[in-house]
Amino acid sequence: MCTAATYKTKDFYIGRTLDYEFSYGEEVVVTPRNYPFAFRFQGEMKSHYAMIGTAYVAGDYPLYYDAVNEKGLGMAGLNFVGNAVYQEPVEDKENVAQFEFIPWVLSQCESVEDVKTLLANMNLTGTPFCEELPTAQLHWMIADREQAITVEFVESGMHIYDNQMGVMTNNPPFEMQMFLLNQYMNLSPKQPENHFAEALPLETYSRGMGGMGLPGDLSSTSRFAKVAFTRMNSISGDSEEESVGQFFHILGSVEQQRGCCEVEEGKYEITIYTSCCNADKGIYYYTTYENQQITAVDMHRENLDSDTLARYPMVMKQQIYWQN
Numbered sequence: 001m002c003t004a005a006t007y008k009t010k011d012f013y014i015g016r017t018l019d020y021e022f023s024y025g026e027e028v029v030v031t032p033r034n035y036p037f038a039f040r041f042q043g044e045m046k047s048h049y050a051m052i053g054t055a056y057v058a059g060d061y062p063l064y065y066d067a068v069n070e071k072g073l074g075m076a077g078l079n080f081v082g083n084a085v086y087q088e089p090v091e092d093k094e095n096v097a098q099f100e101f102i103p104w105v106l107s108q109c110e111s112v113e114d115v116k117t118l119l120a121n122m123n124l125t126g127t128p129f130c131e132e133l134p135t136a137q138l139h140w141m142i143a144d145r146e147q148a149i150t151v152e153f154v155e156s157g158m159h160i161y162d163n164q165m166g167v168m169t170n171n172p173p174f175e176m177q178m179f180l181l182n183q184y185m186n187l188s189p190k191q192p193e194n195h196f197a198e199a200l201p202l203e204t205y206s207r208g209m210g211g212m213g214l215p216g217d218l219s220s221t222s223r224f225a226k227v228a229f230t231r232m233n234s235i236s237g238d239s240e241e242e243s244v245g246q247f248f249h250i251l252g253s254v255e256q257q258r259g260c261c262e263v264e265e266g267k268y269e270i271t272i273y274t275s276c277c278n279a280d281k282g283i284y285y286y287t288t289y290e291n292q293q294i295t296a297v298d299m300h301r302e303n304l305d306s307d308t309l310a311r312y313p314m315v316m317k318q319q320i321y322w323q324n
């Protein structure tokens, strides 16, 4: 499972947790403007916007999980197993393979408005990247500093939802996740008052009781409610350190500790990495399960006019700062 979120202070941020029981060996990858993207159906795109994000590089191809382009548009793909339905290629539309969706969009769109226009004529196909990497069943959050959308391809076709909260998890479909949020409308960061029964002398005995009933388990619907509450009530200073720190705290509210989510006998899902990208500055910050120190890669420190990928394997060893 995974969780994605956006956040805005002075700058705009987008990131996600990647929760799974094993890693593909993903890296932080900068795709510069002149890296030739060979699209399966649309041919070669010789130049495009540069992007930075986490990808598994297969051959020389960046299979992005989440990324941001130099225009400040960001995108994250999250599991949507059992609900994602992709199409066969058709003649009258721009066919895009599911694994190309992030590069296809970030190559040419500057904003969510651009994305909506692009999607109107796009057909997402289930074409696998190769035999060893079968088609992933995903849905996506796409966002810029003005707005966020959730894009889902299901049995009934493509659906684009306004995502006012700037958060997303996994199943069920977004509309249902939003509906389930109605259950929590009574929760508040403020202390509750007794509405239970006037005749009873009920009192608060602890801080934080306004949030009682907010789920804490790791299911997708519970993480949706938890991260939405955290994100919507979150307060942060404007500086880069405060914003990035706060962002990691927001996603920290739904991180998965090894041992708490068994996927099969002796195998546990954990938060493999957490990312926070400053979309305005093109800086990708991340932590991994093993290394809780924030590490950063700045796309603007690379030659963005180059034609080769810049790749940074994630730092996996715990970095401890010794004070004496």
Ligand SMILES: C[C@H](CCC(=O)NCCS(=O)(=O)O)[C@H]1CC[C@H]2[C@@H]3CC[C@@H]4C[C@H](O)CC[C@]4(C)[C@H]3C[C@H](O)[C@]12C
Pocket (backbone or CB within 6 Å): 001, 002, 018, 019, 020, 024, 056, 063, 064, 065, 077, 078, 079, 080, 081, 098, 099, 128, 129, 133, 134, 135, 136, 137, 170
């Ligand atoms: C496994 C991850 C989701 C984690 C998750 O949500 N786990 C809950 C499990 S559960 O659903 O709750 O049981 C997803 C998220 C992004 C995916 C990659 C996207 C690019 C590429 C697309 C190709 O087509 C196939 C290979 C490819 C590298 C993909 C591998 C894998 O699929 C990735 C890592």
